[in-house]
Amino acid sequence: MKKKKLVGLMMLMLSMVLLLSACGGGGKSIAIGPPASETNSVSKLILAAHGIGDDDYSAYQEGFGDAADGVQDGNIDISIGILGLPAGSIESLQASAGDVKMLELSDDAIDYIEENSGYQRYTIPQDTYDFLESDIETVTAYAILMGSTDTIDDELGYELAKSMVENAEENTHAQSAHMTLENALLGAEGLPIHPGAKRYYEEQGLTVDNPVAELNVTESKSEFILGTGSQGGTYYPLGGEMANLWNSNIDGINVTNTETGASIENLASIRDGNMDLGMSVHVPALDAINGAGEFDGNEVPNAAFIGHIYPEVIQIVTRENTGIESLDDVK
Numbered sequence: 001m002k003k004k005k006l007v008g009l010m011m012l013m014l015s016m017v018l019l020l021s022a023c024g025g026g027g028k029s030i031a032i033g034p035p036a037s038e039t040n041s042v043s044k045l046i047l048a049a050h051g052i053g054d055d056d057y058s059a060y061q062e063g064f065g066d067a068a069d070g071v072q073d074g075n076i077d078i079s080i081g082i083l084g085l086p087a088g089s090i091e092s093l094q095a096s097a098g099d100v101k102m103l104e105l106s107d108d109a110i111d112y113i114e115e116n117s118g119y120q121r122y123t124i125p126q127d128t129y130d131f132l133e134s135d136i137e138t139v140t141a142y143a144i145l146m147g148s149t150d151t152i153d154d155e156l157g158y159e160l161a162k163s164m165v166e167n168a169e170e171n172t173h174a175q176s177a178h179m180t181l182e183n184a185l186l187g188a189e190g191l192p193i194h195p196g197a198k199r200y201y202e203e204q205g206l207t208v209d210n211p212v213a214e215l216n217v218t219e220s221k222s223e224f225i226l227g228t229g230s231q232g233g234t235y236y237p238l239g240g241e242m243a244n245l246w247n248s249n250i251d252g253i254n255v256t257n258t259e260t261g262a263s264i265e266n267l268a269s270i271r272d273g274n275m276d277l278g279m280s281v282h283v284p285a286l287d288a289i290n291g292a293g294e295f296d297g298n299e300v301p302n303a304a305f306i307g308h309i310y311p312e313v314i315q316i317v318t319r320e321n322t323g324i325e326s327l328d329d330v331k
Helices: 002-023 038-049 064-073 088-097 107-116 154-166 174-178 195-203 235-249 263-271 282-290
Strands: 028-031 057-060 078-083 100-103 120-124 136-148 223-227 254-258 277-281 303-319
Touching (some): 028 064, 038 277, 038 282, 064 078, 064 088, 107 136, 136 154, 136 263, 154 303, 174 235, 174 303, 223 235, 235 254, 263 282
Antiparallel strands (some): 100 303, 120 136, 136 303
């Protein structure tokens, strides 16, 4: 019996060691986003910009919904997310916790991020959330729709782009307000564009300078998969509404939205033939096309830009009771 108890105790200690090892070095607990997500990549860039190394904090690789729950429960000190404004998950966290604090990036950190990525400075207005006491300086990118050049033919690419713009008013998600003709090409710079989408935008009077993707659609299909993100973020609910509108307004297709780790997973899945459409931040989409960053040596040659969705804003939250005033407090 004693031997069994000893073995059980050793197994428990080993499990704890493995858990601590997986979470990181120690210190403050920070949710940096799921593995193979753009949130994960940019979180590490943001922390590096503030001089915060892996040994300075414990990393939790949660989706934003689970991360927000962890912040509410006190198990996570800081959560970093790429979200639309305002983010429903942050509003819900404030409604539950009542003491949400949003952290801003330092000027030096923003300069570092701009120099080392496609993110740019962005100011979150004070009136975005009731709990803000001032504007918040952060960075932003664009959420875009990418499509497989192996399964999305010319006509479907045209109809998808058209529906994103012309049926946006039927979409009840707040971020759908950004899907306008005026914004349609935001985030497209440097990316190949789907020829069907290009045809639609040019018919509407837009000038499209992007290289045109070459299609390799060998057979027609009616069932399509859209990669989104975690249920606690913006991609999943917004993608669900986009899919429903496509299904209602485009004859002969059925698009199913699926929960994923977001940008990087979606792009890799398009490359591997497991998805037809994917929502992505434009920064990793550029990396995917160029074989850089997370896609070093594994570029995605069969993905093309279809349309802009909404601005993606880095939002970093904690609670007043943590005593954290800035990311510098993590060091």
